[in-house]
Amino acid sequence: MKTKIRNGILNLLSLGVLVYFLWWAPGNLDGYKLRIINLIAINAILGLSLNLIYGMTGMFSLGHAGFMAIGAYVSALLILTPEQKVTMWILDPIAPWLLNFHTPFIVSLVLAGLAASFLGWLIALPVLRLGGDYLGIATLGFAEIIRILIVNLTPLTNGSLGLKGIPAHTDLWMSYGCLLVVLLFMIRLMKSNFGNVLRAVRDDEIAAKTMGIDTFQTRVLAFVIGCFGGGVGGALMGNLITTIDPKMFMITQTYSLLMVVVVGGLGSITGSVIGSILVTTLLEWLRFVENPVTIGSFHIPGIPGMRMVIFSVLLIVIIIFRREGIMGTREFSWDWFFPTGAPGEKSETKGVGQ
């Protein structure tokens, strides 16, 4: 009981620190830094949703970029004004019914998630019957089909030109607010019986079946929830960058999310958040190797592509030497800082720090 109160106080305190930081940051940090901080939250949401599918339920899905694309496009199409739409569609006129469709940002965010879930559900029915790596290649193919559809359905999506001038609704409050909701949801979910069912399906499908679990339904449900996260993350991303085009949602996007999940630890909520912080900042920091540097009279030309070379080497090294990532399947707990607690006594809550 005592630890429960202690953890509650600590959770509130860390929430307070986060709120203070979000209030302090916009006035004191430049736009580039703010963007990275926003991206950390969005990548954490995306990483968590991929982790639910892959790390916690054991479905190797490579389709997240596709669900992000659906989310980003649905949200953008719903919040762009009719005037913007008319001037933007130059290849083909926009579909008339879409022209005057307009919703507030929050509604578009939810609809983006729902659209991604719905398509996720459609694809889940056939492909989730497949095991392991076939599932990976099928979901990858599905994401690619979505991208090709976006390129070709010009009356709906403006094709390869993409959408520009999306209102920048994603600010720190929005992205961290969403992250907090997703975190709380995931913590509750993994503590619930459904969380146990997911782990059972992941660890031994046949044993889970003999326990009377409908493994297929379980996997479909987890997949659809994960797709919702993918759609919301994509929508937030579109509203942060304000421009989207089909090239943004190539397989590379899925790879960097995979990196977030693998670095942090498959099956760990804390891990995905840590992974997102590390991978997002690393990817930004590595930009320096691609930029020319002048030190005194020395001029070092930038090496285009080097960033991704380092990134992929890291992925290989991690998977060979530390497969479980930083956290493994462990979770953050305040008990780490209070080693005097009685042995075996586990805390009930987790930190909500970023």
Next chain:
Amino acid sequence: MSLNMFVQHFINALGLGALYGLIAIGYTMVYGILRLINFAHGDIFMLGAYFVFFATIQFKLPWGIGVAIAIAGATLCGLLVDRIAYRPLRSAPRISALISAIGVSFFLENLSVVVFTGMPRAVVQPPWLMHPILIKSPSFGEIRLIPLGLMVPVISFLIVGGLLWIVHRTKPGLAMRSISYDIETTRLMGVSVDRIIALTFALGSALAALAGIMWALRYPRVEPFMGIFPGFKAFIAAVFGGIGSIPGAMIGGLALGFVEIMSIAFFPRLSGYKDAFAFVLLIVILLVKPTGLMGERLEEKI
């Protein structure tokens, strides 16, 4: 569609399908033995094309030597990939090796951007391969053929024949089939499993390089990301034909080549969706017959 146009498309599809088939063989052999989708295979294909580009155009070597260098170079790369990225993960869960494969693929693509620059480069086609032959016939008019269009399928079919001979008539081939059946028992029989797996990677990479060279002649340019789509499609061809089966891979490749070329020939409006056909085909085949045309059923062991 007139008959002579159809024959043109037919030959075109045969060439494209044979190339998919050649790449698919590498996938199917590795998957048959290790149950691993070698994502880096499409990038070995790309390296083959780059090596021949550099040998013949930058260093002005004759084509024969250039092709030999390209195949040797790509084979070496395939062996290194296996040694560095896959072998340490033999006893790890299969998904780990798959992530490693994705990492390697990503690495080779971006390393190529760094080393060769991301700019596409034009390949100069040797004139004797491009010299058109006209076949005139009173019944169906005029057909233009280039030697390259005939060379690609012929070489591919000869190679498949040779490969089938290796797999079914030689000792290392016997070891390969044995490993794909039961890796642990094969090890107990005194077979050097790692060597045979390396041989499999070498053969697959050599075929991918050969396909890359012929691809660069057909579509005369090379760029670092040229291997991604042919790679995915060839894997789909391998699944379609039945994973683990070499003739199946060739048949799957040809089927995919025909689907792509013919659907655009008959429905030109679909050309924007060309790259999606293969993936739709994949989802359909996995639903209808997951073992593919010639595949054996893989039983889940309890």
